[in-house]
Amino acid sequence: MIVRLFDNFTIINLFVLNQELYSLSERFLSYLELEKRYSVHTCTAYRNDLTQFLDHITTSYGRTLLADISHIMIRDWLASLMENAMTAKSVNRKISTLKSFFKYCLQQAMITQSPMVKVIAPKIKKRLPGFIDEKGMRALEENVSPVSTTALHIFASDFEGQTHQLIFEVFYQTGLRLSELIALEEFKIDKGNLTIKVMGKGGKERIIPISAALAAQIQRYQSEKRSHLEDFEEKVLFVHPNTGRKLYPKYVYLMVRKYLSEHQITTLRKKSPHILRHTFATHLTNNGADLNAVKELLGHASLAATQVYTHNTIEKLKKVYQQAHPKA
Incomplete structure:
Protein backbone atom coordinates (compact mmCIF):
# COMPACT_ATOMS: atom_id res chain seq x y z
CA MET A 1 0.00 0.00 0.00
CA VAL A 119 5.20 -1.46 -18.50
CA ILE A 120 2.43 -3.03 -20.59
CA ALA A 121 -0.01 -0.74 -22.35
CA PRO A 122 -3.74 -1.47 -21.94
CA LYS A 123 -5.50 -2.79 -25.03
CA ILE A 124 -7.62 -0.36 -27.00
CA LYS A 125 -10.79 -1.48 -28.69
CA LYS A 126 -10.31 -0.71 -32.36
CA ARG A 127 -12.90 1.54 -33.90
CA LEU A 128 -13.23 2.23 -37.59
CA PRO A 129 -12.80 5.91 -38.45
CA GLY A 130 -16.10 7.58 -39.27
CA PHE A 131 -16.58 9.12 -42.70
CA ILE A 132 -19.22 10.85 -44.82
CA ASP A 133 -20.69 8.82 -47.65
CA GLU A 134 -20.38 9.97 -51.24
CA LYS A 135 -24.01 11.16 -51.33
CA GLY A 136 -23.34 13.52 -48.45
CA MET A 137 -20.18 14.88 -50.05
CA ARG A 138 -22.04 15.41 -53.35
CA ALA A 139 -24.58 17.55 -51.51
CA LEU A 140 -21.76 19.73 -50.16
CA GLU A 141 -20.05 19.99 -53.54
CA GLU A 142 -23.26 20.79 -55.41
CA ASN A 143 -24.35 23.17 -52.64
CA VAL A 144 -27.83 21.68 -52.38
CA SER A 145 -29.24 20.73 -48.98
CA PRO A 146 -30.35 17.07 -48.87
CA VAL A 147 -33.02 17.86 -46.24
CA SER A 148 -34.78 20.66 -48.11
CA THR A 149 -37.64 20.19 -50.60
CA THR A 150 -37.03 23.66 -52.04
CA ALA A 151 -33.39 23.06 -53.09
CA LEU A 152 -32.08 25.32 -50.35
CA HIS A 153 -28.38 26.09 -50.75
CA ILE A 154 -26.05 24.86 -48.04
CA PHE A 155 -23.58 27.73 -48.47
CA ALA A 156 -24.56 31.36 -48.96
CA SER A 157 -23.33 33.21 -52.03
CA ASP A 158 -21.57 35.94 -50.02
CA PHE A 159 -17.85 35.96 -49.17
CA GLU A 160 -18.41 34.11 -45.90
CA GLY A 161 -20.29 31.34 -47.70
CA GLN A 162 -17.56 31.11 -50.34
CA THR A 163 -14.93 30.81 -47.62
CA HIS A 164 -16.80 28.04 -45.88
CA GLN A 165 -17.50 26.09 -49.06
CA LEU A 166 -13.85 26.27 -50.14
CA ILE A 167 -12.71 25.05 -46.72
CA PHE A 168 -14.89 21.97 -47.13
CA GLU A 169 -13.56 21.41 -50.65
CA VAL A 170 -9.91 21.69 -49.61
CA PHE A 171 -10.45 19.34 -46.65
CA TYR A 172 -12.16 16.73 -48.81
CA GLN A 173 -9.92 16.96 -51.87
CA THR A 174 -6.59 17.04 -50.03
CA GLY A 175 -7.11 15.28 -46.68
CA LEU A 176 -5.37 18.09 -44.79
CA ARG A 177 -5.31 18.22 -41.02
CA LEU A 178 -7.00 21.22 -39.41
CA SER A 179 -3.66 22.76 -38.42
CA GLU A 180 -2.33 22.27 -41.97
CA LEU A 181 -5.34 23.95 -43.58
CA ILE A 182 -5.12 26.97 -41.28
CA ALA A 183 -1.38 27.36 -42.01
CA LEU A 184 -1.69 26.81 -45.79
CA GLU A 185 0.14 29.66 -47.53
CA GLU A 186 -0.87 31.17 -50.86
CA PHE A 187 2.57 30.87 -52.47
CA LYS A 188 2.58 27.12 -51.85
CA ILE A 189 -0.38 26.64 -54.19
CA ASP A 190 0.93 25.89 -57.69
CA LYS A 191 -2.05 26.35 -60.00
CA GLY A 192 0.06 25.59 -63.07
CA ASN A 193 1.18 22.17 -61.88
CA LEU A 194 -2.02 21.64 -59.85
CA THR A 195 -0.24 20.91 -56.56
CA ILE A 196 0.01 22.32 -53.07
CA LYS A 197 2.91 22.07 -50.63
CA VAL A 198 1.92 21.28 -47.08
CA MET A 199 3.99 21.52 -43.91
CA GLY A 200 2.92 18.54 -41.81
CA LYS A 201 3.82 17.06 -38.47
CA GLY A 202 7.46 17.23 -37.45
CA GLY A 203 8.15 19.90 -40.06
CA LYS A 204 7.83 17.37 -42.89
CA GLU A 205 6.74 18.86 -46.20
CA ARG A 206 4.66 16.92 -48.70
CA ILE A 207 3.15 17.70 -52.10
CA ILE A 208 -0.52 16.97 -52.76
CA PRO A 209 -2.13 17.08 -56.21
CA ILE A 210 -5.35 19.07 -56.68
CA SER A 211 -7.93 19.17 -59.45
CA ALA A 212 -8.17 21.94 -62.03
CA ALA A 213 -11.64 22.73 -60.67
CA LEU A 214 -10.29 23.21 -57.14
CA ALA A 215 -7.42 25.37 -58.44
CA ALA A 216 -9.98 27.57 -60.22
CA GLN A 217 -12.11 27.77 -57.08
CA ILE A 218 -9.06 28.85 -55.06
CA GLN A 219 -8.27 31.51 -57.69
CA ARG A 220 -11.81 32.90 -57.47
CA TYR A 221 -11.61 32.95 -53.68
CA GLN A 222 -8.30 34.84 -53.75
CA SER A 223 -9.75 37.45 -56.08
CA GLU A 224 -12.89 37.81 -53.98
CA LYS A 225 -10.80 38.12 -50.82
CA ARG A 226 -8.89 41.05 -52.27
CA SER A 227 -12.02 42.84 -53.42
CA HIS A 228 -14.02 42.13 -50.24
CA LEU A 229 -11.39 42.96 -47.61
CA GLU A 230 -9.34 46.13 -47.42
CA ASP A 231 -6.90 44.63 -44.94
CA PHE A 232 -6.13 40.94 -44.46
CA GLU A 233 -3.29 38.61 -43.60
CA GLU A 234 -1.67 38.16 -46.99
CA LYS A 235 0.53 35.16 -46.29
CA VAL A 236 -2.13 32.51 -45.63
CA LEU A 237 -4.85 31.35 -48.00
CA PHE A 238 -7.79 31.31 -45.60
CA VAL A 239 -8.73 34.34 -43.52
CA HIS A 240 -11.67 35.22 -41.33
CA PRO A 241 -14.37 36.56 -43.69
CA ASN A 242 -15.07 39.56 -41.45
CA THR A 243 -11.74 40.52 -39.91
CA GLY A 244 -9.24 39.30 -42.51
CA ARG A 245 -7.16 37.65 -39.82
CA LYS A 246 -5.78 34.13 -39.94
CA LEU A 247 -8.35 31.52 -39.00
CA TYR A 248 -8.18 29.84 -35.61
CA PRO A 249 -8.99 26.15 -34.97
CA LYS A 250 -12.22 26.67 -33.00
CA TYR A 251 -13.73 28.81 -35.76
CA VAL A 252 -13.20 26.08 -38.36
CA TYR A 253 -14.33 23.32 -35.97
CA LEU A 254 -17.59 25.05 -35.11
CA MET A 255 -18.23 25.98 -38.73
CA VAL A 256 -17.81 22.40 -39.97
CA ARG A 257 -20.00 21.02 -37.18
CA LYS A 258 -22.71 23.58 -37.91
CA TYR A 259 -23.05 22.67 -41.60
CA LEU A 260 -22.86 18.92 -41.04
CA SER A 261 -25.51 19.11 -38.32
CA GLU A 262 -27.96 21.60 -39.82
CA HIS A 263 -28.15 19.85 -43.18
CA GLN A 264 -27.92 16.31 -41.78
CA ILE A 265 -24.96 15.50 -44.03
CA THR A 266 -23.98 12.61 -41.77
CA THR A 267 -25.47 10.60 -38.92
CA LEU A 268 -22.10 10.41 -37.16
CA ARG A 269 -22.14 11.67 -33.58
CA LYS A 270 -18.74 13.32 -33.99
CA LYS A 271 -18.82 16.06 -36.61
CA SER A 272 -15.36 17.58 -36.80
CA PRO A 273 -12.94 18.68 -39.55
CA HIS A 274 -11.03 15.40 -39.06
CA ILE A 275 -14.09 13.52 -40.37
CA LEU A 276 -13.38 15.10 -43.76
CA ARG A 277 -9.79 13.80 -43.63
CA HIS A 278 -11.14 10.31 -42.88
CA THR A 279 -13.60 10.74 -45.75
CA PHE A 280 -10.81 11.69 -48.16
CA ALA A 281 -8.78 8.58 -47.24
CA THR A 282 -11.75 6.19 -47.16
CA HIS A 283 -13.12 7.27 -50.54
CA LEU A 284 -9.65 6.85 -52.07
CA THR A 285 -9.21 3.32 -50.70
CA ASN A 286 -12.80 2.36 -51.56
CA ASN A 287 -12.09 3.32 -55.16
CA GLY A 288 -8.91 1.24 -55.40
CA ALA A 289 -6.16 3.72 -54.48
CA ASP A 290 -2.78 2.23 -53.59
CA LEU A 291 -2.32 2.24 -49.82
CA ASN A 292 1.23 3.58 -50.02
CA ALA A 293 0.03 6.49 -52.13
CA VAL A 294 -2.71 7.26 -49.59
CA LYS A 295 -0.05 7.15 -46.85
CA GLU A 296 2.01 9.78 -48.68
CA LEU A 297 -1.02 11.99 -49.33
CA LEU A 298 -2.00 11.91 -45.66
CA GLY A 299 1.54 12.49 -44.44
CA HIS A 300 1.55 9.41 -42.21
CA ALA A 301 4.91 8.32 -40.81
CA SER A 302 4.13 4.62 -41.21
CA LEU A 303 1.81 2.43 -43.23
CA ALA A 304 0.26 1.06 -40.04
CA ALA A 305 -1.55 4.37 -39.48
CA THR A 306 -3.03 4.22 -42.98
CA GLN A 307 -4.11 0.59 -42.93
CA VAL A 308 -7.12 1.39 -40.74
CA TYR A 309 -8.86 2.69 -43.87
CA THR A 310 -8.71 -0.73 -45.51
CA HIS A 311 -11.17 -1.97 -42.88
CA ASN A 312 -13.77 0.38 -44.29
CA THR A 313 -13.08 -1.05 -47.73
CA ILE A 314 -13.47 -4.60 -46.42
CA GLU A 315 -16.78 -3.68 -44.79
CA LYS A 316 -17.98 -2.30 -48.13
CA LEU A 317 -16.92 -5.52 -49.89
CA LYS A 318 -18.76 -7.60 -47.31
CA LYS A 319 -21.91 -5.57 -47.84
CA VAL A 320 -21.70 -5.94 -51.62
CA TYR A 321 -21.07 -9.68 -51.26
CA GLN A 322 -24.03 -10.16 -48.91
CA GLN A 323 -26.36 -8.21 -51.18
CA ALA A 324 -25.26 -9.74 -54.48
CA HIS A 325 -23.95 -13.26 -53.99
CA PRO A 326 -26.54 -16.08 -54.20
CA LYS A 327 -24.82 -18.02 -51.42
CA ALA A 328 -24.23 -15.08 -49.10
Whole structure:
Protein backbone atom coordinates (compact mmCIF):
# COMPACT_ATOMS: atom_id res chain seq x y z
CA MET A 1 0.00 0.00 0.00
CA ILE A 2 1.40 3.37 -1.04
CA VAL A 3 1.22 6.26 1.40
CA ARG A 4 0.70 9.70 -0.10
CA LEU A 5 3.32 11.84 1.61
CA PHE A 6 2.66 15.33 0.35
CA ASP A 7 -1.03 15.77 -0.36
CA ASN A 8 -0.98 19.42 0.75
CA PHE A 9 2.12 20.52 -1.14
CA THR A 10 1.79 23.44 -3.50
CA ILE A 11 3.08 23.21 -7.07
CA ILE A 12 6.08 25.34 -6.08
CA ASN A 13 6.99 22.98 -3.27
CA LEU A 14 6.70 19.99 -5.59
CA PHE A 15 9.10 21.63 -8.02
CA VAL A 16 11.63 22.47 -5.33
CA LEU A 17 11.57 18.95 -3.89
CA ASN A 18 12.33 17.28 -7.22
CA GLN A 19 13.83 20.20 -9.09
CA GLU A 20 16.26 17.95 -10.99
CA LEU A 21 13.44 15.91 -12.50
CA TYR A 22 11.34 18.93 -13.44
CA SER A 23 14.37 20.64 -14.98
CA LEU A 24 15.16 17.50 -16.95
CA SER A 25 11.62 17.41 -18.29
CA GLU A 26 12.09 21.00 -19.53
CA ARG A 27 15.27 19.98 -21.36
CA PHE A 28 13.40 17.10 -22.94
CA LEU A 29 10.56 19.39 -24.05
CA SER A 30 13.07 21.82 -25.58
CA TYR A 31 14.57 18.88 -27.46
CA LEU A 32 11.14 17.96 -28.86
CA GLU A 33 10.43 21.53 -29.90
CA LEU A 34 13.80 22.56 -31.31
CA GLU A 35 15.34 19.35 -32.61
CA LYS A 36 12.38 17.06 -33.31
CA ARG A 37 10.30 20.07 -34.38
CA TYR A 38 7.11 18.82 -32.80
CA SER A 39 4.08 21.08 -33.01
CA VAL A 40 3.07 23.39 -30.17
CA HIS A 41 -0.02 21.24 -29.56
CA THR A 42 2.07 18.05 -29.29
CA CYS A 43 4.62 19.67 -26.97
CA THR A 44 1.81 20.94 -24.75
CA ALA A 45 0.40 17.42 -24.48
CA TYR A 46 3.85 16.04 -23.57
CA ARG A 47 4.31 18.79 -20.99
CA ASN A 48 0.96 18.04 -19.33
CA ASP A 49 1.66 14.30 -19.21
CA LEU A 50 5.15 14.72 -17.75
CA THR A 51 4.01 17.27 -15.18
CA GLN A 52 1.22 14.96 -14.01
CA PHE A 53 3.66 12.06 -13.74
CA LEU A 54 6.33 14.02 -11.84
CA ASP A 55 3.71 15.48 -9.50
CA HIS A 56 2.57 11.93 -8.76
CA ILE A 57 6.12 10.73 -8.14
CA THR A 58 6.79 13.63 -5.79
CA THR A 59 3.57 13.39 -3.78
CA SER A 60 3.80 9.60 -3.52
CA TYR A 61 7.52 9.02 -2.99
CA GLY A 62 9.08 12.34 -2.01
CA ARG A 63 12.49 13.29 -3.32
CA THR A 64 13.34 10.87 -6.16
CA LEU A 65 16.35 10.57 -8.44
CA LEU A 66 15.91 9.73 -12.11
CA ALA A 67 17.64 6.37 -11.64
CA ASP A 68 15.25 5.52 -8.78
CA ILE A 69 12.12 5.70 -10.95
CA SER A 70 10.92 2.13 -11.40
CA HIS A 71 8.24 0.38 -13.43
CA ILE A 72 6.31 -0.11 -10.18
CA MET A 73 6.06 3.66 -9.68
CA ILE A 74 4.89 4.07 -13.26
CA ARG A 75 2.33 1.30 -12.95
CA ASP A 76 1.03 2.90 -9.77
CA TRP A 77 0.48 6.18 -11.61
CA LEU A 78 -1.24 4.50 -14.55
CA ALA A 79 -3.47 2.52 -12.18
CA SER A 80 -4.53 5.72 -10.45
CA LEU A 81 -5.45 7.24 -13.81
CA MET A 82 -7.58 4.25 -14.77
CA GLU A 83 -9.25 4.26 -11.35
CA ASN A 84 -10.36 7.79 -12.19
CA ALA A 85 -12.04 6.49 -15.37
CA MET A 86 -9.38 7.60 -17.84
CA THR A 87 -9.77 5.76 -21.15
CA ALA A 88 -7.23 3.23 -22.37
CA LYS A 89 -6.48 5.49 -25.34
CA SER A 90 -5.56 8.41 -23.07
CA VAL A 91 -3.47 6.16 -20.81
CA ASN A 92 -1.59 4.86 -23.85
CA ARG A 93 -0.80 8.40 -24.90
CA LYS A 94 0.75 9.04 -21.50
CA ILE A 95 2.72 5.79 -21.79
CA SER A 96 4.00 7.01 -25.16
CA THR A 97 5.13 10.26 -23.53
CA LEU A 98 7.05 8.40 -20.83
CA LYS A 99 8.64 6.08 -23.39
CA SER A 100 9.91 9.07 -25.34
CA PHE A 101 11.14 10.76 -22.17
CA PHE A 102 13.10 7.75 -20.91
CA LYS A 103 14.43 7.05 -24.40
CA TYR A 104 15.83 10.58 -24.38
CA CYS A 105 17.38 9.91 -20.96
CA LEU A 106 19.00 6.76 -22.33
CA GLN A 107 20.42 8.66 -25.31
CA GLN A 108 21.87 11.21 -22.92
CA ALA A 109 23.44 8.40 -20.86
CA MET A 110 21.51 9.45 -17.76
CA ILE A 111 20.17 5.93 -17.17
CA THR A 112 21.27 2.47 -18.31
CA GLN A 113 17.80 0.97 -18.80
CA SER A 114 14.35 2.40 -19.33
CA PRO A 115 11.76 1.45 -16.69
CA MET A 116 9.20 1.36 -19.49
CA VAL A 117 10.38 -2.08 -20.66
CA LYS A 118 8.24 -3.67 -17.94
CA VAL A 119 5.20 -1.46 -18.50
CA ILE A 120 2.43 -3.03 -20.59
CA ALA A 121 -0.01 -0.74 -22.35
CA PRO A 122 -3.74 -1.47 -21.94
CA LYS A 123 -5.50 -2.79 -25.03
CA ILE A 124 -7.62 -0.36 -27.00
CA LYS A 125 -10.79 -1.48 -28.69
CA LYS A 126 -10.31 -0.71 -32.36
CA ARG A 127 -12.90 1.54 -33.90
CA LEU A 128 -13.23 2.23 -37.59
CA PRO A 129 -12.80 5.91 -38.45
CA GLY A 130 -16.10 7.58 -39.27
CA PHE A 131 -16.58 9.12 -42.70
CA ILE A 132 -19.22 10.85 -44.82
CA ASP A 133 -20.69 8.82 -47.65
CA GLU A 134 -20.38 9.97 -51.24
CA LYS A 135 -24.01 11.16 -51.33
CA GLY A 136 -23.34 13.52 -48.45
CA MET A 137 -20.18 14.88 -50.05
CA ARG A 138 -22.04 15.41 -53.35
CA ALA A 139 -24.58 17.55 -51.51
CA LEU A 140 -21.76 19.73 -50.16
CA GLU A 141 -20.05 19.99 -53.54
CA GLU A 142 -23.26 20.79 -55.41
CA ASN A 143 -24.35 23.17 -52.64
CA VAL A 144 -27.83 21.68 -52.38
CA SER A 145 -29.24 20.73 -48.98
CA PRO A 146 -30.35 17.07 -48.87
CA VAL A 147 -33.02 17.86 -46.24
CA SER A 148 -34.78 20.66 -48.11
CA THR A 149 -37.64 20.19 -50.60
CA THR A 150 -37.03 23.66 -52.04
CA ALA A 151 -33.39 23.06 -53.09
CA LEU A 152 -32.08 25.32 -50.35
CA HIS A 153 -28.38 26.09 -50.75
CA ILE A 154 -26.05 24.86 -48.04
CA PHE A 155 -23.58 27.73 -48.47
CA ALA A 156 -24.56 31.36 -48.96
CA SER A 157 -23.33 33.21 -52.03
CA ASP A 158 -21.57 35.94 -50.02
CA PHE A 159 -17.85 35.96 -49.17
CA GLU A 160 -18.41 34.11 -45.90
CA GLY A 161 -20.29 31.34 -47.70
CA GLN A 162 -17.56 31.11 -50.34
CA THR A 163 -14.93 30.81 -47.62
CA HIS A 164 -16.80 28.04 -45.88
CA GLN A 165 -17.50 26.09 -49.06
CA LEU A 166 -13.85 26.27 -50.14
CA ILE A 167 -12.71 25.05 -46.72
CA PHE A 168 -14.89 21.97 -47.13
CA GLU A 169 -13.56 21.41 -50.65
CA VAL A 170 -9.91 21.69 -49.61
CA PHE A 171 -10.45 19.34 -46.65
CA TYR A 172 -12.16 16.73 -48.81
CA GLN A 173 -9.92 16.96 -51.87
CA THR A 174 -6.59 17.04 -50.03
CA GLY A 175 -7.11 15.28 -46.68
CA LEU A 176 -5.37 18.09 -44.79
CA ARG A 177 -5.31 18.22 -41.02
CA LEU A 178 -7.00 21.22 -39.41
CA SER A 179 -3.66 22.76 -38.42
CA GLU A 180 -2.33 22.27 -41.97
CA LEU A 181 -5.34 23.95 -43.58
CA ILE A 182 -5.12 26.97 -41.28
CA ALA A 183 -1.38 27.36 -42.01
CA LEU A 184 -1.69 26.81 -45.79
CA GLU A 185 0.14 29.66 -47.53
CA GLU A 186 -0.87 31.17 -50.86
CA PHE A 187 2.57 30.87 -52.47
CA LYS A 188 2.58 27.12 -51.85
CA ILE A 189 -0.38 26.64 -54.19
CA ASP A 190 0.93 25.89 -57.69
CA LYS A 191 -2.05 26.35 -60.00
CA GLY A 192 0.06 25.59 -63.07
CA ASN A 193 1.18 22.17 -61.88
CA LEU A 194 -2.02 21.64 -59.85
CA THR A 195 -0.24 20.91 -56.56
CA ILE A 196 0.01 22.32 -53.07
CA LYS A 197 2.91 22.07 -50.63
CA VAL A 198 1.92 21.28 -47.08
CA MET A 199 3.99 21.52 -43.91
CA GLY A 200 2.92 18.54 -41.81
CA LYS A 201 3.82 17.06 -38.47
CA GLY A 202 7.46 17.23 -37.45
CA GLY A 203 8.15 19.90 -40.06
CA LYS A 204 7.83 17.37 -42.89
CA GLU A 205 6.74 18.86 -46.20
CA ARG A 206 4.66 16.92 -48.70
CA ILE A 207 3.15 17.70 -52.10
CA ILE A 208 -0.52 16.97 -52.76
CA PRO A 209 -2.13 17.08 -56.21
CA ILE A 210 -5.35 19.07 -56.68
CA SER A 211 -7.93 19.17 -59.45
CA ALA A 212 -8.17 21.94 -62.03
CA ALA A 213 -11.64 22.73 -60.67
CA LEU A 214 -10.29 23.21 -57.14
CA ALA A 215 -7.42 25.37 -58.44
CA ALA A 216 -9.98 27.57 -60.22
CA GLN A 217 -12.11 27.77 -57.08
CA ILE A 218 -9.06 28.85 -55.06
CA GLN A 219 -8.27 31.51 -57.69
CA ARG A 220 -11.81 32.90 -57.47
CA TYR A 221 -11.61 32.95 -53.68
CA GLN A 222 -8.30 34.84 -53.75
CA SER A 223 -9.75 37.45 -56.08
CA GLU A 224 -12.89 37.81 -53.98
CA LYS A 225 -10.80 38.12 -50.82
CA ARG A 226 -8.89 41.05 -52.27
CA SER A 227 -12.02 42.84 -53.42
CA HIS A 228 -14.02 42.13 -50.24
CA LEU A 229 -11.39 42.96 -47.61
CA GLU A 230 -9.34 46.13 -47.42
CA ASP A 231 -6.90 44.63 -44.94
CA PHE A 232 -6.13 40.94 -44.46
CA GLU A 233 -3.29 38.61 -43.60
CA GLU A 234 -1.67 38.16 -46.99
CA LYS A 235 0.53 35.16 -46.29
CA VAL A 236 -2.13 32.51 -45.63
CA LEU A 237 -4.85 31.35 -48.00
CA PHE A 238 -7.79 31.31 -45.60
CA VAL A 239 -8.73 34.34 -43.52
CA HIS A 240 -11.67 35.22 -41.33
CA PRO A 241 -14.37 36.56 -43.69
CA ASN A 242 -15.07 39.56 -41.45
CA THR A 243 -11.74 40.52 -39.91
CA GLY A 244 -9.24 39.30 -42.51
CA ARG A 245 -7.16 37.65 -39.82
CA LYS A 246 -5.78 34.13 -39.94
CA LEU A 247 -8.35 31.52 -39.00
CA TYR A 248 -8.18 29.84 -35.61
CA PRO A 249 -8.99 26.15 -34.97
CA LYS A 250 -12.22 26.67 -33.00
CA TYR A 251 -13.73 28.81 -35.76
CA VAL A 252 -13.20 26.08 -38.36
CA TYR A 253 -14.33 23.32 -35.97
CA LEU A 254 -17.59 25.05 -35.11
CA MET A 255 -18.23 25.98 -38.73
CA VAL A 256 -17.81 22.40 -39.97
CA ARG A 257 -20.00 21.02 -37.18
CA LYS A 258 -22.71 23.58 -37.91
CA TYR A 259 -23.05 22.67 -41.60
CA LEU A 260 -22.86 18.92 -41.04
CA SER A 261 -25.51 19.11 -38.32
CA GLU A 262 -27.96 21.60 -39.82
CA HIS A 263 -28.15 19.85 -43.18
CA GLN A 264 -27.92 16.31 -41.78
CA ILE A 265 -24.96 15.50 -44.03
CA THR A 266 -23.98 12.61 -41.77
CA THR A 267 -25.47 10.60 -38.92
CA LEU A 268 -22.10 10.41 -37.16
CA ARG A 269 -22.14 11.67 -33.58
CA LYS A 270 -18.74 13.32 -33.99
CA LYS A 271 -18.82 16.06 -36.61
CA SER A 272 -15.36 17.58 -36.80
CA PRO A 273 -12.94 18.68 -39.55
CA HIS A 274 -11.03 15.40 -39.06
CA ILE A 275 -14.09 13.52 -40.37
CA LEU A 276 -13.38 15.10 -43.76
CA ARG A 277 -9.79 13.80 -43.63
CA HIS A 278 -11.14 10.31 -42.88
CA THR A 279 -13.60 10.74 -45.75
CA PHE A 280 -10.81 11.69 -48.16
CA ALA A 281 -8.78 8.58 -47.24
CA THR A 282 -11.75 6.19 -47.16
CA HIS A 283 -13.12 7.27 -50.54
CA LEU A 284 -9.65 6.85 -52.07
CA THR A 285 -9.21 3.32 -50.70
CA ASN A 286 -12.80 2.36 -51.56
CA ASN A 287 -12.09 3.32 -55.16
CA GLY A 288 -8.91 1.24 -55.40
CA ALA A 289 -6.16 3.72 -54.48
CA ASP A 290 -2.78 2.23 -53.59
CA LEU A 291 -2.32 2.24 -49.82
CA ASN A 292 1.23 3.58 -50.02
CA ALA A 293 0.03 6.49 -52.13
CA VAL A 294 -2.71 7.26 -49.59
CA LYS A 295 -0.05 7.15 -46.85
CA GLU A 296 2.01 9.78 -48.68
CA LEU A 297 -1.02 11.99 -49.33
CA LEU A 298 -2.00 11.91 -45.66
CA GLY A 299 1.54 12.49 -44.44
CA HIS A 300 1.55 9.41 -42.21
CA ALA A 301 4.91 8.32 -40.81
CA SER A 302 4.13 4.62 -41.21
CA LEU A 303 1.81 2.43 -43.23
CA ALA A 304 0.26 1.06 -40.04
CA ALA A 305 -1.55 4.37 -39.48
CA THR A 306 -3.03 4.22 -42.98
CA GLN A 307 -4.11 0.59 -42.93
CA VAL A 308 -7.12 1.39 -40.74
CA TYR A 309 -8.86 2.69 -43.87
CA THR A 310 -8.71 -0.73 -45.51
CA HIS A 311 -11.17 -1.97 -42.88
CA ASN A 312 -13.77 0.38 -44.29
CA THR A 313 -13.08 -1.05 -47.73
CA ILE A 314 -13.47 -4.60 -46.42
CA GLU A 315 -16.78 -3.68 -44.79
CA LYS A 316 -17.98 -2.30 -48.13
CA LEU A 317 -16.92 -5.52 -49.89
CA LYS A 318 -18.76 -7.60 -47.31
CA LYS A 319 -21.91 -5.57 -47.84
CA VAL A 320 -21.70 -5.94 -51.62
CA TYR A 321 -21.07 -9.68 -51.26
CA GLN A 322 -24.03 -10.16 -48.91
CA GLN A 323 -26.36 -8.21 -51.18
CA ALA A 324 -25.26 -9.74 -54.48
CA HIS A 325 -23.95 -13.26 -53.99
CA PRO A 326 -26.54 -16.08 -54.20
CA LYS A 327 -24.82 -18.02 -51.42
CA ALA A 328 -24.23 -15.08 -49.10
